[in-house]
Amino acid sequence: MPAERSEQIADTLNNLNKLLGHRSRLGICVLLARHTALSFSRLKELLDETDGNLGAQLRKLETEGFIEVNKKFRNRKPVSWYRLTKNGRLGLMKHLDAMTHLINLKS
Amino acid sequence: MENGKIGEDIGYIKNLVDKSELIMNPPSVFILWAAIIAVGFSFVDFAPKYVGFFWMIASPLGGLLSGFLGRKTGRARGQLDAGTGRKHAIYWSGLLTVTILAVLLGVRGFIHGAVTSQVILLVVAMGWWGAGVLFDRYFLYLAGIMMAGFTATLFLNRYVWTAMGLLLATTLTVIAIHKGKKNASGAQ
Numbered sequence: 001m002p003a004e005r006s007e008q009i010a011d012t013l014n015n016l017n018k019l020l021g022h023r024s025r026l027g028i029c030v031l032l033a034r035h036t037a038l039s040f041s042r043l044k045e046l047l048d049e050t051d052g053n054l055g056a057q058l059r060k061l062e063t064e065g066f067i068e069v070n071k072k073f074r075n076r077k078p079v080s081w082y083r084l085t086k087n088g089r090l091g092l093m094k095h096l097d098a099m100t101h102l103i104n105l106k107s
Numbered sequence: 108m109e110n111g112k113i114g115e116d117i118g119y120i121k122n123l124v125d126k127s128e129l130i131m132n133p134p135s136v137f138i139l140w141a142a143i144i145a146v147g148f149s150f151v152d153f154a155p156k157y158v159g160f161f162w163m164i165a166s167p168l169g170g171l172l173s174g175f176l177g178r179k180t181g182r183a184r185g186q187l188d189a190g191t192g193r194k195h196a197i198y199w200s201g202l203l204t205v206t207i208l209a210v211l212l213g214v215r216g217f218i219h220g221a222v223t224s225q226v227i228l229l230v231v232a233m234g235w236w237g238a239g240v241l242f243d244r245y246f247l248y249l250a251g252i253m254m255a256g257f258t259a260t261l262f263l264n265r266y267v268w269t270a271m272g273l274l275l276a277t278t279l280t281v282i283a284i285h286k287g288k289k290n291a292s293g294a295q
Contacts, residue, residue, distance in 0.1 A: 023119055030120045031127055038127075039185025046127055074182070081187075099113050 008105055015098035017091050019064055024049060024057045029092045032067060032084035040080040058082065066091055132243050133180035134283035136173045141279035143169050148272025151224050152265075158224065159210065166206070170199050198241065202234035221260070224268070228257050245282045249275060 020026045027047055031038055038046075044054050061067045066088030070081045084092070143165050150158045174196065181187050209230050213223035232253035239247030256271035 023116060026116060027120055027123050031123055034124055035127060035186055036189040037187040042185030045185075046123055079185070081185075099116070103113055 012098050012101045012105060015094060016102075017095040019060065019066065020092065020095045022057065024053070025061055026095070028057060028061060028082075029066060029084060029088060032082060033089060033092055037070075037081045037083045040082070043082065061088070127186065132286065133176055134287040135176045135180065137245075137279045137283035137286065139169060139172055139176065141276040141283070144279065145272050145276035148275070149269040151221075151268035153269070155220075159213075166203055170203060173199075195242070198238065202231070202237075205234070206230050225257060225260055228253055228260070232257065245286075248282075249278060252278060 020029060024047055028043060031043065031046060040054070040058075043049075043058075044051065047054060049057070058067065058069070062069060065085055067082050068085050070083070072079050072081060147158070147161050147165055150161050174192065177192065177195070178187075206227055209227050210223065212218045212226065218226060232250045234250075235246045235253065236250035239245070239250055252271070252275055256267070256274070259267050259271065
């Protein structure tokens, strides 16, 4: 039924996380879900982002409690290591489930 | 949100994950095992008495060093994978245990001399074939060489183990060089 289907699509759209609607932020979270921890420079290399843009996206994710940062030194140089938090993992799973559901509904 | 946009997002994150997998199994690990295998296999032809002793030390030490090199490479590249490390540790320690159990067949006198080495070679070939399926397809080539080498040991007597060791070491070195180039291009 078209009305029921529209309602389902609207429900699913509500489950999409706005924070992860941005492609770079989604990429960061997926990479951190796959790997235990990634450094700032490795994220920059993988995402092909500028320092400023990547820093801004990471700060947004950190503020929302999706990721956590741990600063360490390697060969006397500071290295920022990022990890996905439990909250971030749940948020990402919910977002990816909603994306899959949306594809199934629309196809 | 349009299906097209979702499809593009999924394609984007898939590419990202594929790109991030490129630095698994650092080339240094392949070079390490090239050296161990070249020496260890030639012992069967030139110093059969010390084969068991060599592998008893080299196998666990090589495994620990491989883990250390993997972790070191990961840290240097800014990528830590505890899950992958655990999976490797479980797999390779399992293979080492089965190999030790196969050695016990020789120790208890159920099999003798060269047969012990042949049985162990088959166990290791099977293990590396599994690693080729699970971790890195390059192990399939190496397991194939071991299987061909095993067949050669059934028909030839002189220096077949040394030749097999050198062939495996050369293949491992070629893989290490290829991986080094691939990692370097993946970093750009």
